[in-house]
Structure formats: structure tokens, C-alpha cells
Amino acid sequence: MRLTQFSPIKFSLVFFLATLLSACGFHLRGDYDVPEALDTMSFTSYDQYSDFTRIITRQLRMNDINIVPPAENIPNLHLLSESLSDRTLSLYQSTRAAEIELTFSASYRVTIPDIGDRTFTTSVTRSYLDNPLSALAKSVEQDKLEDEMRHLAASQIIRQMARLKANIEAGTMNLDKDGNKITTKELHEQQQEQKKQQELGSDLSNSDSVD
Known part of the structure; x- marks a missing residue:
């Protein structure tokens, strides 16, 4: 059997690429360099048994975050709500929905002792084709999409x-993504928008329960 060996040139090239990736801040999937202040925190949820709660718990552990019971001196991540909505993007000639867009939204609050708390929202959108001739395949595809969106x-x-x-570092949660301080008016507008998102998520959950 012929063995393949690395030449000095190939080895140097691999080493150079590895060094370059490290220098530019490249991280493996699941590693987002969470601040040391959040290395240990509690995680609570509006529904401790939901699939999304389980997925978040797994993500926290994958990022080496130690999950402990809630306490006043411990940072907390609290999942406020989640919702799944859909809308029709296109129709068949029979006016039946052909392409459907799914949007998964979640609202959560991060609290850091002596600094404050702030509510955030996140959403993921995906679309799929609704094939009336393969209802089972469509159902399986939709389930996979929803699971992917939650992850x-x-x-x-x-x-x-x-x-x-x-x-x-600034000692306040009222900073935007660029590190600039958010005005009271901007913060109020964000809170109102997040409140609407939470209410929408609650309405959708109640509607699903009725159905």
C-alpha cells in the first residue's frame, strides 16, 4: 500500500491557513465567545418542556456555559415567548397555495446583576413548496424546517x-449593536415593538390551542 506523506511545503501551507483562520477570529460552529461574566448563568422559560427550551439548553452547554438555579447574583436568560406563523408566497392555477413562507420568532430577556436587563427578539424565515400530491412528504419537510428554524x-x-x-464593560444594557448608547425614546420604542411581538406570539399560541 502506498502511503501519502506531507511535504514540507504542504505542511507549511496547512499551518499558515490554520494560523490565518485563528487570527481572523474564526470559530467553530457553536462557539460564539460568550463573555466570561456569562460563563455561569440560569436559564428559565415560559415553558420548561418546550422543544425550543430544550434546544436552547443544549446550545448553552455546547458553548461551555454552566447552567445553575436562578439567584439574585447570577445572570439569567429568560425565554418569554415563541411563535410560528406562515403566509402564502405563490399560488397554483387552482388558487391553492404553492409556496409557503414560515417565520419562527422568539422573545427573550437577558438580566445581568448590577447592570440591568434587556429584552430581545429574534426570528428565522424559511419557505417550502406545498405539493398537494404528497401530503406526507410535505408534512415531514415542514417538521424538518421548523426544527431547523428553532436551532x-x-x-x-x-x-x-x-x-x-x-x-x-460599559455597565449598562442600553447599548445598540454598535456599542452606542440608546436614548430613552429609542429604548421605549424597542420595548413597545417587543411587547407587540410577545402579544402576537401569545395570540398565535392561543389560536393553535383552540384548533
């Missing part, structure tokens, strides 16, 4: 927590 939303939550480093 992506959970990753976005962890990514947002990684961006809180500037807030922690």
Missing part, C-alpha cells in the same frame, strides 16, 4: 449574548 434561532440568541461584552 438557528437558538444560535442567534447565543450570538446576541456574545455581543453583550460592550454592555458589560
